[in-house]
């Protein structure tokens with residue numbers, strides 16, 4: 037009798053699982069696709085310039101490279117409404133707690149682009165007493181854009197790579 | 212704190228807020244503000260977010276290895292921060308830079324002045340709600356970057372001016388391109404005047420705002436565009452001619468209003484002079500070698516030197532002490548932004564909150580340069 041009941045619940049679970057799968061494909065997947073598609077063309081970055089790489093972000097926002105084509109503005113008001121943080125170069129000991137604070141204050145989902153050799157490994161300033169050797173210890177990074185400074189084109193490529201990543205994100209939460 | 216009672220009879224009115232480091236109007240920089248309603252009663256700049264220890268690093272790299280990291284603090288003006296370093300080291304080594312090298316140094320330095328001023332004016336336009344100026348400014352700046360890239364091979368960090376001359380010769384086609392760019396830019400600057408500097412909206416938002424009198428400019432030790440907008444005729448190129456500047460004809464533009472508008476307009480006048488200098492230098496360019504042969508690790512005789520040049524933001528200076536080894540014993544950089552930062556708390560007093568970005572950016576302050 038117990039065995040029969042177990043078989044019954046087993047069959048039920050399988051059925052639920054099947055329905056779940058079907059629902060996942062029928063509703064969940066388009067939902068995930070839709071949500072991530074919505075996110076990917078409106079990446080709004082926090083305006084936290086950390087060092088000299090910001091000049092190339094400025095150039096990328098200018099008329100020639102025009103990063104608004106990809107749905108990204110250069111400067112935007114409140115960080116609560118932002119979902120992207122571009123770490124533009126060197127992070128010093130004084131800035132590191134602020135960077136972490138800004139990251140923690142942003143709403144999920146959020147992504148990080150580490151721009152420039154400095155934010156990846158410390159770059160030219162690897163042996164300076166006041167510079168962090170990469171930002172991985174503080175916040176998780178999604179895309180690394182190497183260069184010192186990366187050209188504006190390279191930065192835009194990093195942005196497109198991030199959009200690719202968001203498009204392929206496995207879950208509804210965008211991660 | 213005593214601050215509050217100091218500034219207002221009823222201290223409840225005073226609110227202290229901080230602007231930056233995360234703020235669209237202040238990158239890598241923070242200002243603490245004490246507000247009474249819409250008025251700023253006191254401000255306190257908090258710099259140092261980008262202090263990277265350039266001076267200490269300079270002590271454990273040799274004179275040639277120092278070149279790339281020394282140009283990073285002011286990446287939009289990278290040739291001008293290397294210029295005094297190169298002249299200083301040349302003076303220590305008693306080397307005579309070839310004439311062509313001197314001219315190329317001047318050309319590159321002036322191109323960089325334009326690149327830096329374009330960035331300044333473009334962002335100033337943005338802060339005043341004049342979006343045409345940022346679109347045009349950033350777009351046109353790129354054509355100068357193109358020219359510099361043809362000469363030196365990189366977009367912003369050229370490492371072009373080095374001890375002993377310049378790194379490489381200018382290609383033939385870049386001379387032609389440079390002259391063409393100068394002609395085009397002359398016309399373009401007339402358009403900026405029409406659309407931006409004569410715009411009544413821009414006048415309304417920057418006239419009589421952040422006025423710095425001539426006396427205050429002297430007292431605070433202002434330099435560059437800030438000093439020149441307040442009627443102080445300071446220009447190292449004229450006062451202490453160096454490199455190829457004595458052979459070239461140009462003026463030092465001076466204005467007297469001392470407000471945010473004048474500080475922006477002086478940058479435009481500066482660019483007009485820079486175009487004049489570039490055109491003359493490209494036409495006069497002497498032939499010959501562009502640099503001296505230096506080993507990879509040149510030994511510099513013991514001694515001490517103070518060298519200064521005129522960068523885009525003002526006077527840039529180096530104090531280098533050598534003890535005869537391949538590395539400097541002490542390397543002190545004096546940057547114009549740090550000199551102009553002292554003016555900020557003076558200007559940010561009894562102004563509207565909405566005027567802060569115009570005043571702050573009007574000082575042409577670049578935090579990375581100031582922090583070193």
Ligand code: SF4
Pocket residue numbers: 087088089124125126151152153154155159160183184185186283286
């Ligand atoms: S990577 Fe290079 S350009 Fe970017 S912040 Fe570091 S030193 Fe500056």
